Amino acid sequence: MKLNELTIKEAVEGLKGKKFSSVEITQACLDQIEKHNSEINAFIAVNEHALDEARRADEIRESDSNSPLLGVPIALKDIYMTKGLRTTAASKVLENYIPQYDATVVRKLKDAGAVILGKLNHDAWAHGASGENSDFGPTKNPWNTDYVPGGSSSGSAAAVALNMTIAASGTDTGGSIRQPASFTNTVGLKPTYGLVSRYGIIAMASSLDSIGHLTKTVEDCAIYLNVTAGNDPMDATITKNRIPNYLEDLNKGVGGIKIGMPKEYLGSGLDPRIKENIEKVIKKFGELGAEMVEISLPHTEYGLACYYIIQPAEVSSNLARYDGIRYGYDRSYFGDEAVRRIILGTFTLSSGYYEAYYKKAMQVRTLIRQDFEKAFEKVDAIISPVSPTPPWKLGEKVDDPLKMYLSDAYTVIANLAGIPGLAVPSGFIQHQTFGAGFIGDLPRSDRGLPTGFQILGPQFSEKLLFRIGHAFEQTQERRICEI
Numbered sequence: 001m002k003l004n005e006l007t008i009k010e011a012v013e014g015l016k017g018k019k020f021s022s023v024e025i026t027q028a029c030l031d032q033i034e035k036h037n038s039e040i041n042a043f044i045a046v047n048e049h050a051l052d053e054a055r056r057a058d059e060i061r062e063s064d065s066n067s068p069l070l071g072v073p074i075a076l077k078d079i080y081m082t083k084g085l086r087t088t089a090a091s092k093v094l095e096n097y098i099p100q101y102d103a104t105v106v107r108k109l110k111d112a113g114a115v116i117l118g119k120l121n122h123d124a125w126a127h128g129a130s131g132e133n134s135d136f137g138p139t140k141n142p143w144n145t146d147y148v149p150g151g152s153s154s155g156s157a158a159a160v161a162l163n164m165t166i167a168a169s170g171t172d173t174g175g176s177i178r179q180p181a182s183f184t185n186t187v188g189l190k191p192t193y194g195l196v197s198r199y200g201i202i203a204m205a206s207s208l209d210s211i212g213h214l215t216k217t218v219e220d221c222a223i224y225l226n227v228t229a230g231n232d233p234m235d236a237t238i239t240k241n242r243i244p245n246y247l248e249d250l251n252k253g254v255g256g257i258k259i260g261m262p263k264e265y266l267g268s269g270l271d272p273r274i275k276e277n278i279e280k281v282i283k284k285f286g287e288l289g290a291e292m293v294e295i296s297l298p299h300t301e302y303g304l305a306c307y308y309i310i311q312p313a314e315v316s317s318n319l320a321r322y323d324g325i326r327y328g329y330d331r332s333y334f335g336d337e338a339v340r341r342i343i344l345g346t347f348t349l350s351s352g353y354y355e356a357y358y359k360k361a362m363q364v365r366t367l368i369r370q371d372f373e374k375a376f377e378k379v380d381a382i383i384s385p386v387s388p389t390p391p392w393k394l395g396e397k398v399d400d401p402l403k404m405y406l407s408d409a410y411t412v413i414a415n416l417a418g419i420p421g422l423a424v425p426s427g428f429i430q431h432q433t434f435g436a437g438f439i440g441d442l443p444r445s446d447r448g449l450p451t452g453f454q455i456l457g458p459q460f461s462e463k464l465l466f467r468i469g470h471a472f473e474q475t476q477e478r479r480i481c482e483i
């Protein structure tokens, strides 16, 4: 296996055992970026100091073997503040913005010894589900470059899938980690609201924003969260709970665990191929010893409407600070999608409409949260599709915002309820029909597109989600994306 293809776990073990150096593994990632970024467009910028950071990690290795990510290359969605390294939110408004400080998560990653490879592309301001809203051009799905990699954390997903980095960070306000993860055969965690600090992450919708990760395995996600979770005096919404070791229960299996399957999630609008895939997942969990239970989340159908009122309202407020006076260019640089959300949000917050829209949506949000509270009295966790459809072709939905919004139907609910969601790969879906034959005989572009499912749990149940996700992952073969 090539060094850039390693997981965090394998990289950490190899570095500790001095099988290779951080310089070597960082160079392998940089080579892969160099080779493919012009086509995939996952990175907006490569950190020119990455090799120096790797060299420093190799020196530190001589006297320190405790830093959990020492020498491991990772990359960040370009919405994370990085001191001295341009941060654009994938928007022309911040094209030349160089932050004065690191986001808390970036500081924690650096303290843990990680090497920052660079900044990843995404839909501008994290508005989108395909990566096509970026002012730096769309990211392509490395499994088939005619297709979108999902969004908004498009570059994070594509970079991890194509082994341009060992792992990546993203943000999830309504699905932007889980959906691109499921489109690229990677693992994506949206943690509980308030588990990972939002300080220094460019805000989209502050009551929904969750800071999470995209990795090659569930175990890697747990290792990553061990570094980033909890404790930040700079974020007033951060939990005061004791942070557990997320690796602790990983291998305990799912015997006796009750997993709910909401009946509302298998209704109309679900692509039959996704339905078939999730049915296979349910069957597999049954075989692994979990108890599968049908449940009801009765307010599911209002989720999208509720999200697309609350989220633009908060977006309009957060984007008000880009006035072109303190930093960034003026408001004429905003793209169409940001303008659409600013107008929508300003409208629903305006006097006379506030009660009818925003306040109503907040009440429905409470009902959605209560749906989950009731469900978690009966089951330990819930599984559901991530996206109602497989990845779509570039350009297919970009001119139809409503169609694009519909793709968020299964993901926004977790953000409204503030609960965690873990997207786990569950195989490949054929987007064309073929005769008999081995998948390996097919041209690369015909080998199907990835899909995944999500595991939802009560607030702060990440340890359980990793345990369930890991048990499933053990039944699947890891497939390396080659281009």
Ligand code: GLN
Residues within 6 Å of the ligand: 126, 127, 128, 129, 151, 152, 171, 172, 173, 174, 175, 176, 177, 204, 311, 408
């Ligand atoms: N697709 C959703 C939106 O456009 C989610 C975005 C996100 O999670 N950042 O609002």
